[in-house]
Amino acid sequence: xxxxxxxxxxxxxxxxxxxxxxxxxxxxxxxxxxxxxxxxxxxxxxxxxxxxxxxxxxxxxxxxxxxxxxxxxxxxxxxxxxxxxxxxxxxxxxxxxxxxxxxxxxxxxxxxxxxxxxxxxxxxxxxxxxxxxxxxxxxxxxxxxxxxxxxxxxxxxxxxxxxxxxxxxxxxxxxxxxxxxxxxxxxxxxxxxxxxxxxxxxxxxxxxxx
Numbered sequence: 001x002x003x004x005x006x007x008x009x010x011x012x013x014x015x016x017x018x019x020x021x022x023x024x025x026x027x028x029x030x031x032x033x034x035x036x037x038x039x040x041x042x043x044x045x046x047x048x049x050x051x052x053x054x055x056x057x058x059x060x061x062x063x064x065x066x067x068x069x070x071x072x073x074x075x076x077x078x079x080x081x082x083x084x085x086x087x088x089x090x091x092x093x094x095x096x097x098x099x100x101x102x103x104x105x106x107x108x109x110x111x112x113x114x115x116x117x118x119x120x121x122x123x124x125x126x127x128x129x130x131x132x133x134x135x136x137x138x139x140x141x142x143x144x145x146x147x148x149x150x151x152x153x154x155x156x157x158x159x160x161x162x163x164x165x166x167x168x169x170x171x172x173x174x175x176x177x178x179x180x181x182x183x184x185x186x187x188x189x190x191x192x193x194x195x196x197x198x199x200x201x202x203x204x205x206x207x208x209x210x
Contacts, residue, residue, distance in 0.1 A: 006080060006082050006083050006086070030196070030197060030198070033196035033197060034144075034196045034199055034201075035064070036196070037194035037195075037196040037199075037201050038061075038064070038117075038142075038144070038194075038201060039068070040194060041142055041192060041193075041194060041201055041203040042065075042068055042113075042142065044191060044192055044203055045113050045139070045140040045142065045203060046112075046139065046140070047069070047072075048069060048072055048111075048112030048113040048139065048140070049071075049072055049073065049112055050072060050073045050074075050109070050110075050111045050112050050113070051065050051069055051072050051073070051074045051075070051111065051112065051113045051114075051115065052074075052075050052077065052104075052111040052113070052114045052115070052136075052137075053065060053074075053075070053076045053077065053114075053115045053116070053117070054077050054078075054099075054101045054104065054114060054115070054116045054119060054133070055077075055078055055079075055101060055116055055117070055118070055119030055122070056076030056077060056078050056083075056084075056087060056096065057078060057083055057087070057118075058083065058086050058087050058090055059076050059086075059087030059088075059090055059091040059094060059096060061076075061115065061117045062074060062075075062076035062087070062091065062094055062096070063091050063094060065115060066093075066094055072112075074094065074095065075095045075096070075097060076094060076095065076096045076097075077096070077097050077098070077099040077101075078096075078098065078099070079098065079099065079100040079101065080098065081098040084096045084097065084098045101116070101119065101123070101129045101132065101133070102125070102128060102129060102132060104132045104133060104135075104136050110136050110137065110138055111136055111137050112137070112138075112139045112140070113137060113139060113140045113141075113142065114133045114136065114137040114140075114141045114142070115141075115142045115143075116129075116133065116141070116142070116143050116144075117142075117143075117144045118144060118145065118146070119143075119145075120143060120145050120173060121145050121146055121171045121172065121173045121174070121175070122170050122171065122172060122173075123172065123173065124172060126173055126183070127183075127186075127187070130143075130183075130184065130187045130188070131187055134187055134188045134204070134205075134206050135206075137205075137206075138205075138206060139205060140191070140203060140204070140205050141188065141203070141204050141205065142201070142202070142203050142204075143184065143201070143202045143204070144199050144200065144201040144202075145173070145175055145180055145199065145200055146168075146171070146174075146175075146198060146199060146200075147175075147176065147177055147180075147195065147197075147198045147199055147200050148174040148175055148176055149174070149176075150197070150198045151166070151168070151198050153166060154166075154198055175200070177193075177195055177200045180200045180202065181193060181200070181202065184202050184204050187204075188204035188205060188206055188207060189204060189205050189206070189207045189208075190202060190203075190204050191203045191204055191205055
């Protein structure tokens with residue numbers, strides 16, 4: 001179901017469609033596919049002692065990460081203090097902090113795993129963001145973005161965002177699977193990827209020095 005977006009400083013934060021709580025059977029099936037592929041890639045990331053989710057929104061993926069890694073230090077961050085307040089309210093047992101994805105290098109500590117689900121399509125400078133994440137995650141970074149143009153076609157078919165030709169509010173970047181893999185490969189080594197309809201998920205890590 002559609003929901004009023006949280007807008008902070010003119011930028012859309014969180015989900016404009018409640019894909020985690022929807023009763024729509026098609027959307028629920030798509031989310032099961034998303035989760036199954038996500039868990040496959042997380043299994044390849046090993047057993048991290050520390051996990052950071054950037055752009056955590058309402059905290060739904062942070063909750064999944066905490067369940068997958070019950071012994072790890074798990075933190076969810078988002079640039080929007082408003083969406084962080086929602087995450088804290090909906091998941092009171094988890095840790096959340098307001099922080100921009102671009103500020104990750106300012107933290108003193110590194111993270112075994114950094115996760116950014118449905119974040120990079122919102123960024124004005126995705127190159128800078130990915131370089132920041134790779135510097136602070138010596139073991140693994142897991143990313144997911146919508147697979148274009150399929151994403152917009154599916155929005156149109158369900159009658160959403162027709163005035164914007166199916167483009168979800170706040171989406172600035174539009175990658176096909178091949179384009180996103182090429183983008184990631186410019187900054188890191190691609191370990192594995194999955195393409196659950198209609199997303200692209202990539203597990204990557206810093207390149208080893210030659």
